[in-house]
Amino acid sequence: MTAEDKLAVLITGAAGGTGRLVFEKLLNHDFYEGNALVHTKESVKKLKDLEIPEGRISVADISKGPSPELDAAMKGIQALIICTSAMPKMVSPPKEGVPPQFAYEEGQYPEQVDWIGQKAQIDAAKKAGANQVVIVSSMGGTDKNNRLNSLPTATSWSTSARQRSTSSSRTSPRTPFCTPAASSTRRAERGSWCLA
């Protein structure tokens, strides 16, 4: 198989915990050409130990929606794996009898990253001609009592983006965009199948 025959995949959030694992798997893969999208120039440094070929890493802030940087990163890709995520930071450590407190940084709320940002990625992938999207998400988005949803609707925004992904399918309803949750083996397998 030549480099031209490989399926071009963009992994977003590639400097994050999950995204990096996926990117590493696809970086020198026989069948896939892994490309990375990271948040900032600082995020690029988190991948400096990897030997990334020229042109296979790009930078875009997805939280403001569509952007020329996002469009440029999607150019030529055939599949997108979304590993971006809003992540709360601990603002006060646990004290005796008081649990730790978490908060999102300004501009990095789930609505901005997991809804506006994921929607922009799905739309940009579609515009670029990609036909497969895998969203690495969380379970419990539709469960109001889920512990994560005690933070400002943390997982439900991601669920909205998954619905967007499904409704964005350009093909028949029998071949929808894939939206596996990482912790569900069965669904994750379905995601792999979509990339095969």
Ligand SMILES: NC(=O)c1ccc[n+]([C@@H]2O[C@H](COP(=O)([O-])OP(=O)(O)OC[C@H]3O[C@@H](n4cnc5c(N)ncnc54)[C@H](OP(=O)(O)O)[C@@H]3O)[C@@H](O)[C@H]2O)c1
């Ligand atoms: N279901 C499961 O069992 C399970 C298990 C693991 C993970 N997950 C899911 O996987 C996803 C990723 O989790 P994770 O643990 O890998 O989180 P993480 O380490 O915090 O990674 C999130 C990534 O998103 C990037 N990002 C955040 N805001 C961005 C923005 N505005 N523009 C561009 N990139 C942005 C971050 O970039 P910087 O850090 O460089 O700013 C980071 O690389 C989450 O949805 C999580 O729920 C699910």
